[in-house]
Amino acid sequence: MFKIIYKITYPNGKIYIGKDLTDTLNYFGSADSRLIEKDFTREQRKNFVIIKDILFESDILTDKEINKVEVEMILRYKSNDPNIGYNKWPKFRITEFSL
Numbered sequence: 489m490f491k492i493i494y495k496i497t498y499p500n501g502k503i504y505i506g507k508d509l510t511d512t513l514n515y516f517g518s519a520d521s522r523l524i525e526k527d528f529t530r531e532q533r534k535n536f537v538i539i540k541d542i543l544f545e546s547d548i549l550t551d552k553e554i555n556k557v558e559v560e561m562i563l564r565y566k567s568n569d570p571n572i573g574y575n576k577w578p579k580f581r582i583t584e585f586s587l
Contacts (some may be wrong), residue, residue, distance in 0.1 A: 491554045493561050499537060501529050503573040505565055507558045508585060509551055519574045535583040 490511040496504040496519070506517035516538065528536070544557055559578060567573030 490547050491551070492542050493550060493554070493558050495541045495543050495561075495565065495567075496526075497539040497541070498574075499522065502527065503536065503567045503569045504564060505558065505562045505573070505575055507541070507554055509554065511545075521572055523576075529582065544549045 490559070491507065491509050492511055493505065494517070495505050496506070496517055498504075504517055504519040508515045508517075517567070517581075543561055546554065546557075562568050562578065563576050565573065568575040568578055
């Protein structure tokens with residue numbers, strides 16, 4: 489069974505990086521729905537398309553190793569920056585490198 493790291497892209501361009509340890513096709517993560525809903529009007533919700541891209545997959549890494557890859561991807565894509573994405577962890581910190 490493959491363990492995957494995926495990127496969800498929402499219609500507004502913001503992203504969410506997550507992992508799926510069971511390789512379930514219709515799993516789209518556990519992003520905070522209330523946070524996402526704030527970015528979309530009622531009208532925008534009527535036709536709502538998201539894209540799921542597999543960024544990484546492995547059938548040999550442990551869950552602990554996959555967790556590390558997930559954090560690395562969140563930091564690489566900056567999806568924990570509220571201007572870029574919906575990941576709330578690891579907590580985004582403004583640094584001179586993120587400007």
